[in-house]
Amino acid sequence: MMDEKDACAPEPQARRRTILVVDDEPINRMVLKGILPADLRVVMAGCGFEALEMVAAEPRPDLVLLDVMMPDLDGFEVLRCLKEEPATADIPVIMVTAMIDEESEQKGFELGAADYIHKPVRAAIVNARVQVQLQAKAAREMLFRNNQRLRHKVADGAQALELAQMQLMQAEKMASLGQLAAGIAHEINNPVGFVGSNLGALEGYLKDLFAIIDAYERGAAACADATPFAEVAEFRRKADYDFLRQDVVSLLKESQEGVDRVRKIVCDLKDYSHMSTAEWHWTDLHKGLESTLNMARNQLKYHCTVIREYGDLPQVYCLGSQLNQVFMNLIVNAAQAIEGKGDITIRTGRRGDDQVWVSVSDTGKGIAADDLQRVFEPFYTTKPIGQGTGLGLSLSWGIVDRHHGRIEVSSEVGKGTTFTVILPIGQADAAA
Ligand SMILES: Nc1ncnc2c1ncn2[C@@H]1O[C@H](COP(=O)(O)OP(=O)(O)OP(=O)(O)O)[C@@H](O)[C@H]1O
Ligand SMILES: [Mg+2]
Structure with a gap:
């Protein structure tokens, strides 16, 4: 599996490719090293364990030439370990072996070997097979990188689109809220205006009415005969005139305060929406x-x-x-x-x-x-x-x-x- 880090690695042609040669026989390692082209960096391991250690370290090899018959950890085991580890599973492995029976070849391919080279090795075959594997790996890496780039572009585009949509929605919401608020403010302003001015007029009328009642009361008090005013006194008692007189004033005051509050809200609404233009x-x-x-x-x-x-x-x-x-x-x-x-x-x-x-x-x-x-x-x-x-x-x-x-x-x-x-x-x- 290639990870993000691989995707960001320099372009394949920009760096020198590394080949890991694994063989317990020093002479075999030297022969392979001598065959491989000089533009490749060749590193060598004398046993399976050493090979696994070298593969785990950065920079990882681009290709492994792996002997099969080795003491302790044979080539098949090394191959199995490499393929099980996600970080090394993509490194192509060419088995280099004198075991030319079909069964072992099949076993190697099943474990994930990319190719086989038989010993004694021949320069032309080694180089051709190595080149094929390196080119295939480079192509895979390039594909992966392009894929990643495309994926990022699509994700960026999708996010930009989503953001633009949300901003549009927000702007539309604000604009329609602004219009709505301005419309409501305008509609409310009218009735609130006349309710306010009617309340002002009512206050004046009430003052006049109370003044008239007061004058009547003074007249009644001055009359020697109270009989014609008995009915008025009864109405006054039933209506709880003293309380009513006080309450009318405070109701009017409260209503005026209420209207003032509505006026202020309308004003705020207008202020808030005013500049949505x-x-x-x-x-x-x-x-x-x-x-x-x-x-x-x-x-x-x-x-x-x-x-x-x-x-x-x-x-x-x-x-x-x-x-x-x-x-x-x-x-x-x-x-x-x-x-x-x-x-x-x-x-x-x-x-x-x-x-x-x-x-x-x-x-x-x-x-x-x-x-x-x-x-x-x-x-x-x-x-x-x-x-x-x-x-x-x-x-x-x-x-x-x-x-x-x-x-x-x-x-x-x-x-x-x-x-x-x-x-x-x-x-x-x-x-x-
Ligand atoms: N005053 C704050 N105190 C603590 N956290 C805050 C405060 N303001 C913003 N944040 C953090 O920043 C995040 C982003 O804020 P932002 O206003 O962009 O989005 P939101 O409040 O989560 O959602 P939205 O504003 O779209 O309803 C919040 O979810 C919160 O975690
Ligand atoms: Mg918020």
Whole structure:
């Protein structure tokens, strides 16, 4: 069996081929060495054990000329050992023997011998058979290498295709989410607008109504005869007027707060989706972070405390929605890394005249040093199937790279992780 290492070995013609001659008779070894062409490197072993040792060491021979009759370990046993060991099974073995009976020849071929040369050896035959075997081996190696190259190309192509598909899906998902969010925001805005302004008007009307009731009550109190007001008093008691009057005000206040909240959500939705048009804008990153945090609130609210340590940031020329996606990936990853309860700290700051940074730190489980370099690889995930595609960070890397920025990561197992996005404030080709 050839392994990856063989596949990466230099081209056959680039290195000198090695022949191992195994024979217990020194004279036989010398004869073979004398016959073999000078461009071959010839090494020699005087017994089976020595042969096995030499074959096990690098560089391995390309061909073995193997005597059959040897004391201790005969040629058949050596052959069996070579063929059983995957690292040496591909080395062709030519048996060199005086045993010319059919039975031993058959035994050799069954054990995997490539050929037979009979003693006494003849130069022309030895050289012809050796050349045939070396050429066949070189051809096999070349085939193997080409196969490997093709296999790698196909695998690379398949992976690139899969990545492109996932990125397309992600982009489509973001675009349709953005459109959906913008559409919903627009649709909700209208009714929320008139509910809000109606509530404002209702508050005014209620004030007037209460003022009128108060005036009636003062009039009734001033009347000597209370009889005509008995029915009013009964209604008032039944309706629990004092409570109702207080409650109407607080219900109205709550409704107004509710409408304000809906307005804010709509605003966040618009902010979040606003830039899915993939247009470059001068953008307030804190606004993007806030709307992203709002969108991620559901994932965070039960087990993460979000701490903001925002610095002074100038506006940044960027693809806002795409950076929001980066922040979202980092925040969701941070939340997913926290088992139990923990903190997510978002810091921002300025670096020098022309850069800003945003970091997301968590007190989660951390990343082992060996895995740290793999987290940006597409499809690298440690999350269960269905929970992670392993694309979040590779997409984020791509987005930040488009901004000519970079992402840094530091982590300590058991303590937590910090991802820092560093971005230029403007782009060289930015509109002023
Ligand atoms: N804050 C973090 N703490 C610990 N490990 C992290 C953190 N962020 C990323 N990782 C590790 O990096 C891997 C890759 O992250 P990435 O965001 O690319 O993919 P994912 O979160 O697994 O899946 P996806 O984002 O596609 O849902 C994660 O599976 C996790 O092992
Ligand atoms: Mg992720």
